[in-house]
Amino acid sequence: MITHIAGIIAAVAFLLLVCFIGIFLVRMTKTMGEVNRSLSSITDDVDALSHQTENIMSNANELLKDVNGKVATIDPAFKAMGDLGQSVSDLNAATRELTAKVGKNNEKRSKFSSATKVGKAAFDVYRNRRSKNNSEES
Template sequence: MTGGEIAALIAAVAFAVLVVFLVIVLLKVSKIMGEVSDTVKEANSSLRVITKDADNLLIEVEGLLNKSNTTLDDVNGKLGKTDPLFQAIGDLGVSVSNLNSSTRNLTDRVTGVTKRTAQTGVVTKVGKTAMNMNRKRKNKKDSE
């Protein structure tokens, strides 16, 4: 065997080893790609189920929101109808407060007039009594 033949034989063996390693790597990559493909299929299946469930939930949530909006509008309308009632209650409170103030003022005036009248009555009685006594004295002097 010549040197060229030995070199060709070494190159052929090296190429064969390289091909064997490439085949092993390609088989492993093929196996990994199969597993990735299965995982992607499962993920897609899960996403379809989740999407379907989410769509159903969104439809139900939209219905609930519509009912909530209707109920809220109804409550707001009914509360709006009570505004005049609370206004009337507030006005009644002001009227009662004014009535209390007027009653207090009237009571103070009546009490003041009563005190003055009582004082005037006592003074008048004392004055009349004094005048009567004075007349009696004059009459006594005149009769003497």
Template sequence: MSGAEVAGLIAAIAFLIIACAIALIAIRIGGVTREIKDTVAEVNKSLDAINAEVGPLTHEVEALLTKSNTLLNDVNGKVAAIDPVFTAIGELGESVSDLNTSTRNLASKVTNGAKESGKVAVAAKVSKKALSLLKKKPADQEAVTNGK
């Protein structure tokens, strides 16, 4: 064998190795491609099932949102109707507070004036006498009224 024949034989073997490597790579790529194809088919089936379920769910969510908006509008209307009641209650509280203050002031003035003039003792005696008359039996009251 000459040098050219050996070189040709080496080139042929190298070409065969390269062809085998390319064939192996092609076979593996074909397997991966089949798996990807199967995965894409499963994904499409899953998406179809999800899309079939999303449609009715979307309609129910829209109906729920509509009902929620109606309920919220109703509550807002009722709160607006109740606002004057709370305002009136607040004003009533202020009026009661003012009345309490006025009553305290009046009681203070009456007490101070009565202490100075000694009328408190007289008023206490009169009120005790009136209470004792009210507590007596009706027959006793007639006797008191008639002067007995």
């Protein structure tokens, strides 16, 4: 009888084990089904994103070509502005040189003018003395 009871207990345990394994497999099947649906949804989303990305890249390429064309059109204007800037710099340098030369010439003229004034004053003094001497002699 004990063997019968042990057999019944083993059969009940085996039945419980089969039920739990069955429940586990049913849940696992549902989970795998959800994973498959999620993967399918992700695949569809990635395909849509891929098409949108291709459109964006195409638009970006067209925009880049347009910008390059406009830059090529404007490039001579920028080159002309650069040349104008260089010309202005050259003009400023030439103006500084001219100003320096004029300043040096003014200094020389100033010295010459001072020497001329001193010479004229000396000549006037000499003439005055001579005229005094001539008037005293007469």
